[in-house]
Amino acid sequence: MPQTDLTFNRADFPDDFLFGVATSAYQIEGHAQGGAGTTHWDSFAATPGNVVRAEDGARACDHLNRWEGDLDLIRDAGVDVYRFSASWARVMPEGRGAANPEGLDFYDRLVDGMLARGIKPALTLYHWELPSPLADLGGWRNRDMAGWFADYTETLCARIGDRLWSAAPVNEPWCVAWLSHFYGHHAPGMRDIRAAARAMHHVGLAHGRAIQAMRAQGMGNLGAVCNFEYASPVDGTPEAIKAAELYDGIYNRWFLGAMFKGEYPADVLEGLAPHMPQGWQDDMATIKQPVDWLGLNYYTRKVIGPAAAEADVDGSSPAATPWPHHEERPGPLPKTQMGWEIFPQGLTHFLTFARDNYTGDLPLYVTENGMANPDVIGADDTARIDYLNNHVAAAQDAMAQGVPLKGYFIWSLMDNYEWSLGYEKRFGLVHVDFDSLQRTPKASYHALARALARTPA
Numbered sequence: 001m002p003q004t005d006l007t008f009n010r011a012d013f014p015d016d017f018l019f020g021v022a023t024s025a026y027q028i029e030g031h032a033q034g035g036a037g038t039t040h041w042d043s044f045a046a047t048p049g050n051v052v053r054a055e056d057g058a059r060a061c062d063h064l065n066r067w068e069g070d071l072d073l074i075r076d077a078g079v080d081v082y083r084f085s086a087s088w089a090r091v092m093p094e095g096r097g098a099a100n101p102e103g104l105d106f107y108d109r110l111v112d113g114m115l116a117r118g119i120k121p122a123l124t125l126y127h128w129e130l131p132s133p134l135a136d137l138g139g140w141r142n143r144d145m146a147g148w149f150a151d152y153t154e155t156l157c158a159r160i161g162d163r164l165w166s167a168a169p170v171n172e173p174w175c176v177a178w179l180s181h182f183y184g185h186h187a188p189g190m191r192d193i194r195a196a197a198r199a200m201h202h203v204g205l206a207h208g209r210a211i212q213a214m215r216a217q218g219m220g221n222l223g224a225v226c227n228f229e230y231a232s233p234v235d236g237t238p239e240a241i242k243a244a245e246l247y248d249g250i251y252n253r254w255f256l257g258a259m260f261k262g263e264y265p266a267d268v269l270e271g272l273a274p275h276m277p278q279g280w281q282d283d284m285a286t287i288k289q290p291v292d293w294l295g296l297n298y299y300t301r302k303v304i305g306p307a308a309a310e311a312d313v314d315g316s317s318p319a320a321t322p323w324p325h326h327e328e329r330p331g332p333l334p335k336t337q338m339g340w341e342i343f344p345q346g347l348t349h350f351l352t353f354a355r356d357n358y359t360g361d362l363p364l365y366v367t368e369n370g371m372a373n374p375d376v377i378g379a380d381d382t383a384r385i386d387y388l389n390n391h392v393a394a395a396q397d398a399m400a401q402g403v404p405l406k407g408y409f410i411w412s413l414m415d416n417y418e419w420s421l422g423y424e425k426r427f428g429l430v431h432v433d434f435d436s437l438q439r440t441p442k443a444s445y446h447a448l449a450r451a452l453a454r455t456p457a
Contacts, residue, residue, distance in 0.1 A: 004382060004443065006451040007389045019452055020081030020409035021074060021429065022368055024127035027416040029087065032058035035102040037093025039129040040139065044187035052422035060417045062437050067110055073430055074413060075117040077445060078452035082119045083367060083409050085127035085171060091156050095131030096148055104159045111160045120165035124225065125153055125210060127171040139188055140177060140199035143277060150209040161219045169210035172227040172297055173203045173255045185420055197275035204258045204287040211289035223293040225367050226255050230301035230346030234329045243326035244304040250324065260358040262288035271323035294359050295367030298347045300340035303331040337372035337425050342387060344394040351398035351405060363406040366395055370411040372425040381443035388444065414439060
């Protein structure tokens with residue numbers, strides 16, 4: 001029978017366990033307002049074929065003007081933490097040089113608004129909207145990005161760093177680098193292994209430089225936020241197993257290895273080393289800056305097999321597929337609106353995997369978890385409630401195995417701009433009418449508020 005309530009509550013967790021919700025700047029703020037500069041997402045969306053209906057973040061959810069009501073929704077949900085991001089192009093419209101006073105004032109008010117409502121501010125410095133002038137200089141292919149990112153970090157944190165509960169440099173480095181430069185699905189929309197290899201390295205270097213910059217300002221509770229996908233081989237053949245292991249290496253082990261061990265996984269370097277920037281080995285100590293926690297974003301698994309051979313131009317014989325020689329295959333499990341398989345066991349796996357191989361006793365947080373569903377106002381929302389129940393149970397399984405999990409944050413507070421998929425995919429606990437911008441809490445929002453209530457209603 002469908003669940004209408006969450007099967008967990010605060011009493012099931014340690015007193016210091018934190019619940020939260022997450023959003024990102026470009027997806028909700030309304031980027032065409034407030035003096036923000038243009039970003040590579042604006043130009044990516046303006047290019048035919050990249051984004052559903054060529055939709056962009058110009059208005060999004062108009063959070064820039066509706067932030068007080070949105071913070072009230074967070075407070076009334078009963079969560080402890082709001083994981084938000086700042087827009088580099090809103091703070092520094094050119095990516096370098098002069099700051100935008102309107103942008104700094106906005107984040108100043110936003111942080112104060114959280115604190116006034118008893119909400120812990122958890123900042124992410126970069127959630128994918130690169131200022132266009134830096135994209136013109138090569139973006140993440142350019143090693144200078146690490147220094148420019150450190151300068152942006154210093155500028156923003158000089159204003160709000162004293163009041164943050166936590167901060168992390170880059171959301172989901174795999175998406176910033178591989179998804180955007182190898183698969184081409186996100187801005188800047190490249191499909192180039194050399195560009196991807198350089199981005200995979202420079203994003204990590206920028207992470208390290210930002211951690212250094214924040215430490216220099218006396219900030220604490222600094223972390224890294226990586227995304228994870230469980231890779232299941234399509235069958236038991238050695239070829240399929242090897243393909244899934246390599247997918248795991250690119251997606252899950254590359255950034256963990258760099259950030260926590262100062263090394264890249266050998267199986268991935270086998271393919272990327274010829275394309276890496278010269279002297280990359282000298283940067284590993286910077287990438288491996290000590291952090292205070294690791295955040296894990298988890299949604300799904302992928303079924304992976306070896307890539308099918310392509311016929312030669314004349315059709316005479318199969319041609320070898322270029323590295324990495326693997327591809328996704330259809331999976332049998334129930335799927336979300338994104339087409340992503342629902343596989344809660346993967347969350348347990350990655351929490352134990354990170355603890356056992358990289359982080360040890362370091363605190364872990366589930367910094368994003370949630371599902372997209374084609375919600376309409378008045379729908380029962382049971383699919384999302386079931387999803388949350390099953391994934392929180394998976395997190396509890398990891399805790400029962402001794403994983404130092406300290407918090408669980410839901411993506412997302414509200415329906416928003418879902419990047420190349422436009423405004424169709426609805427991840428929110430709160431429904432947004434993208435014509436009127438009316439916010440309407442869904443059944444999952446109310447279920448969460450009941451589960452997290454500190455005193456009986």
